Each structure stands twice: as C-alpha cells, then as structure tokens.
Amino acid sequence: MNVSPLGIAAAALAAPVPAQRCPVGSGQVLGACRLAWEQGGQLAALWASDERDRDRGFLLRVLLVDGEGFTLLEHTLPDGEARYPDLSPIFPAANRMQRAVFDLLGLQCDADDQRPWLWQAAWPIDAFPLRRDFQASPKWEPGEEHYPFVRVAGDGVHEIPVGPVHAGIIEPGHFRFQVVGEKVLRLEERLGYVHKGIEKRFETMALAQGHRLAGRVSGDSAVAYAWAYAQAAEAIAGLAVPPRALALRGLCLERERIANHLGDLGYLGNDGGFAFGLSQFSRLKEDVLRANVRAFGHRLLMDVVVPGGVANDLDAETAAALHRQAEDLAREVRRLRSIYDEHAGLQDRFRTCGQAPHELALKLGLTGLAARASGVARDLRCDFPSPPYDALDVRLATRDTGDVAARVAVRFDELLESLRLTRTLLERLPEGDVAVPYPAATREHSALGAVEGWRGPVIVALDAGADGTIRRCHPHDPSWQNWPVLEHAVIGNIVADFPLINKSFNLSYSGHDL
Amino acid sequence: MLQLLRQIARTGIKTEPRPEPAAEARELGRLQGEILRTLGRALTIRQVDAGSCNGCELEIHALGNPYYNLEGLGIKFVASPRHADMLLVTGPVSKHMAIALKRTYEATPDPKLVVAVGDCGCTGGVFGESYASCGRVGNVIPVDVAIPGCPPTPVALLRGILAAVSAPARERSPVPPSREAPA
Numbered sequence: 001m002n003v004s005p006l007g008i009a010a011a012a013l014a015a016p017v018p019a020q021r022c023p024v025g026s027g028q029v030l031g032a033c034r035l036a037w038e039q040g041g042q043l044a045a046l047w048a049s050d051e052r053d054r055d056r057g058f059l060l061r062v063l064l065v066d067g068e069g070f071t072l073l074e075h076t077l078p079d080g081e082a083r084y085p086d087l088s089p090i091f092p093a094a095n096r097m098q099r100a101v102f103d104l105l106g107l108q109c110d111a112d113d114q115r116p117w118l119w120q121a122a123w124p125i126d127a128f129p130l131r132r133d134f135q136a137s138p139k140w141e142p143g144e145e146h147y148p149f150v151r152v153a154g155d156g157v158h159e160i161p162v163g164p165v166h167a168g169i170i171e172p173g174h175f176r177f178q179v180v181g182e183k184v185l186r187l188e189e190r191l192g193y194v195h196k197g198i199e200k201r202f203e204t205m206a207l208a209q210g211h212r213l214a215g216r217v218s219g220d221s222a223v224a225y226a227w228a229y230a231q232a233a234e235a236i237a238g239l240a241v242p243p244r245a246l247a248l249r250g251l252c253l254e255r256e257r258i259a260n261h262l263g264d265l266g267y268l269g270n271d272g273g274f275a276f277g278l279s280q281f282s283r284l285k286e287d288v289l290r291a292n293v294r295a296f297g298h299r300l301l302m303d304v305v306v307p308g309g310v311a312n313d314l315d316a317e318t319a320a321a322l323h324r325q326a327e328d329l330a331r332e333v334r335r336l337r338s339i340y341d342e343h344a345g346l347q348d349r350f351r352t353c354g355q356a357p358h359e360l361a362l363k364l365g366l367t368g369l370a371a372r373a374s375g376v377a378r379d380l381r382c383d384f385p386s387p388p389y390d391a392l393d394v395r396l397a398t399r400d401t402g403d404v405a406a407r408v409a410v411r412f413d414e415l416l417e418s419l420r421l422t423r424t425l426l427e428r429l430p431e432g433d434v435a436v437p438y439p440a441a442t443r444e445h446s447a448l449g450a451v452e453g454w455r456g457p458v459i460v461a462l463d464a465g466a467d468g469t470i471r472r473c474h475p476h477d478p479s480w481q482n483w484p485v486l487e488h489a490v491i492g493n494i495v496a497d498f499p500l501i502n503k504s505f506n507l508s509y510s511g512h513d514l
Numbered sequence: 515m516l517q518l519l520r521q522i523a524r525t526g527i528k529t530e531p532r533p534e535p536a537a538e539a540r541e542l543g544r545l546q547g548e549i550l551r552t553l554g555r556a557l558t559i560r561q562v563d564a565g566s567c568n569g570c571e572l573e574i575h576a577l578g579n580p581y582y583n584l585e586g587l588g589i590k591f592v593a594s595p596r597h598a599d600m601l602l603v604t605g606p607v608s609k610h611m612a613i614a615l616k617r618t619y620e621a622t623p624d625p626k627l628v629v630a631v632g633d634c635g636c637t638g639g640v641f642g643e644s645y646a647s648c649g650r651v652g653n654v655i656p657v658d659v660a661i662p663g664c665p666p667t668p669v670a671l672l673r674g675i676l677a678a679v680s681a682p683a684r685e686r687s688p689v690p691p692s693r694e695a696p697a
Contacts, residue, residue, distance in 0.1 A: 025596050107667055119610075120610045122608075122609030122610055122612075122645070122646065123609070123645050123646070127645075129645050129646070134645075136644060136645035140645075142613065143611065164611065164614050165595075165614050165618050167593035168591075168593070168659070169561045169563075169571055169574050169575055169591060170571065171563050171565070171566070171571065172563050172564075172611055172614065192610060193565075193608065193610045193611050193614070194563070194565045194566070194608050194610070194611065195608055195610055195646050196606055196608045196641045196644070196647040197644040197645055197646035197647055198641070200644060200645070200646075201640075201641060201644065202641065212640055213640050213641075214566040215639075216569065216639075216640055216664075217565035217567065218567060218568060219566070219568045219569025219570070219571075219572060219665065220568055220569070220572060222569070261686070263572070263575070276518065276521075276522070278578075279579070279580050280521065280525065282575075282576070282579035282580065283525070283528055283579055283580045283581065285576075285579070286580075286581050288575060289576070299573070299667065300569055300572060300573075300665065302569070302664065335517075335521060336521070338517065339517055339518050339521060342517070343518075388628055437695045441615050450515060471550065498589075508568065509568070510565075510566065510567045510568050513608075
C-alpha cells in the first residue's frame with residue numbers, strides 16, 4: 001500500500017512477505033484504512049498490546065493487506081481510557097476484532113456495537129487478561145451472561161437456538177436462527193466458548209518453544225500456524241533456514257491441505273446425502289495420515305516445524321513412497337471427482353446453496369479458500385511467494401458462483417494442485433541440513449509470519465521481549481473474517497441446508513476464540 | 515452409476531488388516547474383537563468438545579473411516595447426551611464450556627461413563643489452567659478413563675474406550691471440593 005498521500009513515514013517490518021510498518025496518529029487511522037480500501041486493500045488482522053511498562057500506553061495494531069504486501073498501522077493510545085475510531089464502516093470484519101480487543105485489553109472504540117465478543121462472564125468484566133498487571137483469581141465464579149441477540153419479530157417467525165454442544169463431532173459455538181417455516185431469515189453467531197487464554201499463555205513461553213502452542217491454536221492447521229510462528233521467530237533472530245527445511249515445510253503444509261480437503265470433500269458428500277463420498281474420501285485421508293506418521297512421526301504433523309527448520313529429515317525411500325502416494329491419490333481423486341460431478345442429487349444440493357456473491361465477499365473481506373470460490377483471486381502462495389513457493393508457480397484455483405458447489409470445486413482444484421506441488425517438492429528436494437539452532441537470546445523486536453493454510457491466510461504477529469522471551473504473540477485465523485460471511489450465506493436457505501453450508505466454509509472455532 | 519459401482523467394487527472392504535506396521539494392525543484386530551464381546555454390539559457415545567484445539571476431534575472422526583469402522587463394532591456417536599452411554603470429552607475445559615459440560619453430564623442417563631481424551635483432557639496439556647481454562651476434564655466432571663496423546667491415535671482411542679467399558683470397578687478421578695461433581 002502506498003501511504004505517501006497521508007504523509008506517513010513507513011519503515012520495513014521483519015517478515016518473509018513484503019511488509020511495512022507505519023506509526024499513525026488518532027486522526028490518521030481512519031484515513032489510512034479508507035486509503036487502503038480505495039487501493040483494493042483488506043483488513044488482515046487487528047489486535048493490541050499493553051506497553052505501559054515501557055511508558056507507551058497501549059498499542060493498537062491494524063494489519064492491512066493488498067496486492068503489494070502487508071501494512072501494519074501502529075496507533076499509540078496514551079492510556080486505557082483513550083478511544084480509537086471504529087473501523088467497521090470501512091472493514092465490517094473489524095467489528096468482532098474490536099470487541100475482542102476490549103474484552104482482552106479494555107480498549108474501547110467509537111462503535112455503536114459495544115457488546116462483548118469473547119467475554120462470557122468467566123472473569124470480571126473490568127479485568128482484562130492481556131494487561132500486564134492482570135491477576136487471575138481462583139475465587140472468580142462464572143457469572144450469568146445475557147447476550148443481546150438481535151431478534152426478528154413478525155407473524156410466524158420463530159427462533160431456533162443451537163449449541164454450544166452440537167449434534168455432531170464439532171467444536172462448540174452458539175447459533176441463533178430466526179426462521180419462517182423452513183426458511184432462514186437471519187442467523188447470528190455467538191462464539192468464544194473455546195477461549196482458553198492462548199495469547200496470555202504465549203507470554204509465559206520462550207521464543208524457541210512457542211511453536212508447540214502455535215501448532216495447537218487450531219489443530220487442523222498445525223503446520224500453517226507453526227510455520228507462521230517460526231517465520232516470525234526467525235525474522236526476529238535474523239536466522240536463515242536451510243533450503244531443505246523450507247522444502248520439507250512446504251511438503252508438510254501441502255500434505256496438511258491435502259488431508260483437510262480430503263476430509264471436507266467426504267463430509268460435504270455426506271451432508272449432501274451421499275455417504276459413499278465420506279467412506280471413500282475418509283479412506284484416502286487415513287492413507288495420508290498414516291504416511292505422515294512414517295515420514296514425520298505425527299499423523300497431523302504437529303511439532304514438525306520448529307524455529308530454525310524442521311524436526312525430522314526424510315530418507316530417500318520414504319520420499320519415494322510419498323511421491324508414489326501423491327500419484328495414486330491424484331488418480332483416485334480424479335475418479336471420485338467425476339462421480340461427484342455426475343451425481344445429479346448431490347449437484348442439486350451443492351448448486352446455488354449458501355451463496356456468498358463476489359461483491360459481498362469483497363465488502364465483508366472474505367478470505368482464503370471461501371474467497372477464491374467467490375472470485376477473489378488471492379493466495380499468499382501466489383501473491384507473495386516465499387521459498388519454497390517462489391520456485392513452484394502455484395496455480396490459483398478460483399470460481400465465481402460463491403456457492404457450496406464453488407467451494408467444493410475449489411477444494412478439488414487445490415487438492416490436485418497440492419498433490420502436484422508435493423511431487424515437485426519431492427523431486428527437487430535440496431540436500432543439506434534440515435535445521436539450524438535457534439539462539440537462546442534475541443533482540444527486542446517485532447516480526448510477522450504469514451502462511452496460506454488450507455483454510456486461508458494464517459498470520460502470526462510476534463513481539464520478542466528481553467532474553468529470548470515472548471512479549472506478545474497474536475495468532476490470527478482466517479475464520480475471523482469468514483464467520484460473519486457465513487451469517488449472510490445462509491439467508492434465504494432452508495435450515496436443513498445449514499450443516500452443508502457450514503461445512504463448505506469449515507471454519508475454526510479454536511483458531512478464532514483463542 | 516456404473517462408475518460408482520465400479521469404484522465400490524474396486525475399493526473392496528478396507529476394514530481388514532492393512533499393510534501397516536504389523537504390531538499396530540494386530541492391536542487393532544484384537545481390540546475390535548474385545549469391544550464386540552464386551553458390548554454385545556451396542557455402545558452410544560456423545561462427544562463433547564469442551565475447549566480442544568480440534569486436533570482430537572479429527573482423530574475421533576477418523577474412528578468412523580473404513581479402516582477403524584467404529585459403527586461396524588456397534589459403537590455409535592449420538593446427537594444427544596440423553597441417548598448416550600458414554601461421554602467422550604476433549605479438553606482443556608474452557609471456563610466458557612464448564613457449565614455446558616456439567617449440563618451435558620447431568621443430561622446423560624446413569625449408569626454413564628466418562629472418557630477424557632488427549633493430553634489436554636488428561637492434564638490441561640499445553641494450555642494448562644488459567645483465567646480461561648479449568649484444565650483437565652476431571653476438574654469439572656468425574657472421569658472414568660483418560661486417554662493421553664496429542665492427539666491420541668484412533669487405536670489409542672479404541673483402547674481407551676475399551677478400558678472404560680471393561681473396568682470392573684469404577685475408580686473415578688477425584689474432583690476438587692470447590693467444583694463438586696453434579697449428583
């Protein structure tokens with residue numbers, strides 16, 4: 001983003017992607033966001049930190065992204081009473097992020113919507129966990145919370161509350177449907193049930209250990225988070241990672257994408273009434289997970305990516321087996337795709353169901369896989385390819401109908417592309433070490449990591465304290481942007497289609513609730 | 515349709531021992547037999563995610579794939595705790611899920627079994643206890659069996675489910691007095 005029209009000075013931000021940081025005054029935050037929007041930018045993340053121990057009050061950070069890279073706006077608030085402008089008129093996705101900033105840090109913005117977002121009365125409303133002087137008390141009893149859901153009035157309108165304990169094996173969250181007959185008039189989400197204090201936990205850890213927690217922010221994206229974390233930690237230490245480690249990270253990230261897309265394609269078939277799809281795709285997914293154990297020692301590839309490299313090397317025989325598996329899988333997936341495509345009943349469920357039109361996707365800042373299915377051609381692997389992606393020429397998968405069918409089609413395209421990428425990575429695997437030691441002491445510094453996970457861009461913003469400790473770590477899941485779009489995508493659909501629509505987005509609760 | 519039938523025929527039955535590390539395949543076969551004998555083909559499970567990272571859920575899902583074929587063993591995941599013999603709970607229990615978990619426990623008819631899943635369910639794991647986390651499942655409801663692992667493999671899950679249904683005397687993990695188990 002070109003910030004020169006605002007007269008702001010930009011400095012480089014340590015990151016493996018193009019990134020700059022700009023200090024902005026209170027009068028400039030909105031202007032900078034408006035300028036970003038006009039230049040085709042989107043809100044990537046929004047968080048804050050307590051800097052009072054450094055006599056700098058609080059620091060609000062707004063991360064923007066456009067075709068040129070990331071821009072981090074840094075806005076200093078002198079104390080906890082200071083307010084900052086509401087960004088949601090420009091970027092609607094800011095609404096929940098701003099509310100979360102209040103819940104965790106007590107910083108208020110000038111928005112009409114002052115409802116809590118992550119807070120559910122488990123701790124006092126005037127205690128803010130991410131403030132440095134926060135002291136948790138064992139005496140706190142969970143209170144009753146009365147969240148003001150928006151209700152629809154009128155003849156024949158009724159309400160269906162769902163969750164937090166759902167009927168299936170899924171994460172907890174609460175959904176309020178306002179319904180007439182079978183038709184959904186409105187859906188309102190209430191999340192935060194799996195808030196378990198991840199960001200506060202990071203602050204007790206050393207930089208060299210944070211990858212374990214990062215890999216468990218959202219278990220289905222273990223590689224993406226651990227890699228984004230490692231990128232930031234390595235940028236702080238000025239560490240160069242060996243090419244073989246980067247290639248193996250790429251291999252793991254693509255295998256994570258393959259496993260998740262296989263799982264989702266199975267469940268999408270199942271939710272469309274086609275159980276055959278679930279048994280076929282879950283069989284293929286299990287094959288991938290079992291090969292992961294043999295190659296990397298963990299089915300979900302947790303703790304494989306570490307700051308400085310990767311934890312395991314790959315021998316030639318295992319590499320050849322993974323290559324063969326990718327070839328076999330591609331053949332099987334093509335066959336199953338043809339069965340899905342020709343199944344009239346399934347296509348009838350998929351097409352025009354749960355639409356997120358292109359304009360809406362842009363307005364709400366939809367991101368990742370779901371955005372590509374609504375014609376938003378963005379993928380960090382293509383837009384800002386860092387090694388090993390700079391040598392892979394990733395083919396972007398997009399559709400423009402924004403319905404369940406489009407999200408299924410993008411998954412099929414990406415699955416086959418990832419299988420191709422893993423084959424290429426294995427064929428060109430560089431020789432050499434797979435890790436360099438991470439230094440025990442680093443400078444006080446800030447850095448950014450950004451990785452295109454299977455769901456979308458996973459961002460980790462990291463501030464290092466003295467002596468190699470984590471001062472602040474904010475992991476950002478693409479689900480923040482995409483949950484609100486789900487509320488729109490279900491409008492006008494029937495209640496019975498909600499599981500299918502929900503699955504087609506397959507958003508993370510844990511990654512969002514933190 | 516022909517294509518579909520051909521694919522079914524080509525796939526065959528996958529529930530037989532696979533070209534696996536041999537020890538693991540044997541373990542799987544033995545467990546399946548024992549579960550069948552103990553349960554006589556009927557165990558219903560209500561799974562509750564009480565705060566997990568969703569890694570455990572991925573492995574619980576895997577139990578349903580053709581390799582482990584949980585439903586083929588007569589074990590079924592049900593939509594309501596009122597239909598369940600067993601709660602399979604992943605943790606750590608977030609403070610925000612503690613009430614929902616207790617209510618789910620109360621809604622499950624006696625006699626009931628509780629299996630805590632994963633390192634977080636067993637100890638609080640990497641998240642521990644904090645302003646937002648109650649830690650292990652046993653801190654909130656009584657637990658019969660805890661299955662460690664991050665996440666536990668499907669075979670470890672099967673082994674834990676078997677341990678819960680075949681335990682002769684219920685030795686439940688103690689619940690701290692501050693959080694009394696619901697009657």
